[in-house]
Amino acid sequence: MQQVLVTGGTGFVASHCILQLLQQGYAVKTSIRTPDKKNKVLEMLRTGGISDFQHIQFIIADLTADQYWLDAAAGCEYVLHVASPIYLRVPKDPEEMIRPAVDGTLRVLKAARDAGVKRVVMTSNFGAVGYSHRDPATLITEKDYTDPDEKGLSAYNKSKVMSEKAAWQFIREQGHGLEFCTVNPMGIFGPSLGPDLSSGFELLRNIINGEMKAIPNMDLGIVDVRDVADLHIRAMTSPKANGERFLALAGGTMSLLEIAGFIKKHLPAIGAKISTKSLADWKVKLAALLGNQKAKAVAPLLGVNRRASNEKAISVLGWTPRSNETAILASVESLIKYGAV
Template sequence: MQQVLVTGGTGFVASHCMLQLLQQGYAVKTTIRTPDKKDKVLDMLRTGGISDLQHIRFITADLTSDQHWADAVADCEYVLHVASPIYLRVPKDPEEMIRPAVDGTLRVLKAARDAGVKRVVMTSNFGAVGYSHRDPATLITEKDYTDPNEKGLSAYNKSKVMSERAAWQFIREQGNGLEFCTVNPMGIFGPSLGPDLSSGFELLRNMMNGGMKAIPNLDLGIVDVRDVADLHIRAMLSPKANGERFLALAGGTMSLMQIAGLIKEKMPAIGGQISTKPLADWKVRLAAFLGNQKAKALAPMLGVNRKASNQKAISVLGWKPRSNEIAILASAESLIKYGAIK
C-alpha cells in the first residue's frame, strides 16, 4: 500500500482528505498536535463510514517544532500539507501568524525532501491569489498573486501568500527534485465529520441563529470540502500537476443575501430566524474601527473581487465540483446536526 502523510489531522479539510484516501486504498499517516486528539480523528473517520482503521497511523508533531517530522514523512510516497498554525485570537503583530506559517511549511518541505517523498501538495488559499486583482472585467486565475503588502490584507491571508511564496522558492532552490503543487480554495463549506466546526461555519451560524441582524454586502467564492479533498488527491497523482497551482471553487459567487435566501427557502424550520435586511459597507467599517471583532473580520473582505476561474482544475485534472448551493446546504445541515443552531 502506498502511504500518504496528511498534516493536521483534526482539521476540516484534512479529515475529508484522509477519508477519501482510506476509501481509495491508501495507508495514511497524520500529524496531531497532542496525543489526545487521536480519538477525535478516529471518530470523524467512523462518521465518514470507515470501519477498518488499521491503515491509519498518528504522529504527534507541531509546525512550530522540528521534532518528529522525520518520523511523520518516513516511508511516505506523498504528503498533503493541509495543516496551518492555529490561533485563538488575531495577533496585534501579523508576524506572530506569518512566521510560524512560513517556518512550518519549510519544515514540512525539508523533511519530505530528505525522506525521498515524491510529491507534496500544499493547501494554500484564494488569499494568496486574488486579493490584489483590481480588474473585475477579467477572471482571476492561478497566474495571479496577492501582494503581501496589500493594504487591509488580513494577517491570515498574508501568512498564506508568504508561506506559499516561500515554498515555491524552496522548491526552486533546494527541492532537489521534490515535486510540488498547491491547491488554493475559496470559502470552504460542506459537511463536517465532527462537532468541532471550522471557522468557515461561524458566518453561517451567525446568520442562521439570528445573530446577524442585517446582511453585509459580501460575495463569496465557494467550494465543497469533499471536492477540495478530491482535488488534493488528483493533484497528488497527476503527472500534469507538478509545479502548478489550482484554484478550487465551484464556479461563480454567491452573496450573503443569496445564501440567506437559499437557507430560508430550503430549510423553512429555521428560516424564520434569518434576516434579509441589508447592511451598508460603511456601517461594517465603522463597527470595525470602533473595535467590534466580527466587523473586524468582515471589513477586509468587503469589495474584494472574487470572480475567479476553476477551469484549470477541471481541464487539467478532470475535477467535477459540486454546486455552491449543495456546499452551503450541507454546512447548514451540519450546524443543525451538531447542535450549533437552536
C-alpha cells in the first residue's frame, strides 16, 4: 500500500484529496497544526463516507517550523503539498505572508527529498499564472507567469507566485532527482465536507443574503473542489506530469452577475434577496480608497483577464472536470446544509 503525505489536512482541498486517496486504496499521512484538529479531519471524512480510519495517520507539524517535517515525509511515496500558512488578517507588510509561504514550501520539499519521496505535487493557484497577462484575445496557459511585482497584486497571490518560483528553483538546484509538478486552480467551489467554509463560500453567501446590493463587474474561472483533488492525484501518478504545471478550471468564465442570476433562477427558495444590479468599477475603487475593506478586497480583481485553457490537464492527464454550474450548486447546497444562508 503506497503512502501519501497531504499537508494541511483540515483544508477545503486537502480534505477532498485525503478522501479520494483513501477511497482509492492509499495510506495517508496528513499534517495538522494542533492535536485538536484530528477530530475535525475524521468528521469530514465520515461526511465523505469513510468509516475505516486504520490507513490514516496524523502528524503535528507547522509550516513555520522545521520540526517533524522529515518524520511526516518518512515512508511516503508521494507528497501533496496543499497547505498554506493561515492569517486571520491581511498583514500591512506583504513579507509577513510571503516569507512563511516560501519557507514552508521549501521545508516540505527538503523533507520530501531527504525522505526519498518520489514526487511532490504542489497546490499553487491562478494568481501565480495569469495576473500579468495583457492580451484578452489570447488564452492564458501554463506557460504564463504572474510578475510578483505586478501593481495591485494581493499579498496572498504574491506569496503563491513566489512560493512556486522558489519551489522550481529548489528542484533545479537541490532536488537531486525529486519529481515535482504544480496544480494551479482558479476559483474553487463545490461541496464542503465540514462547517468551516472557505472564502468562495463567503462570496456566495454575501450574494444570497443580499449583502451585495449591487454586483461588481468581475469574471471568475471556476473549478469544483472534487476535480481539484482528482487532478492532484492524476498529477501525482502520471509519468507525463513530472516537471509540469496544470491549470485547473472547468472551462470558460462566469461573471458574478451570471452567478447571481443562476442561483436566483435555479434555487428560487433562497433567491429572493439576490440583487441583479451591476456595480460600476469606479464605485468599487472609490469605496476602496475610502477604506471599505470588502471593496479593498474586490478592487484588485476588477478587469483581470481570466480567459484560460484547461486543455493541458484534459489532454495529458485525461481529466474531466464538472461544469461551472455544478460546482456553484454544490457550494450553495453546502451553505444551506451548514446553516450559512
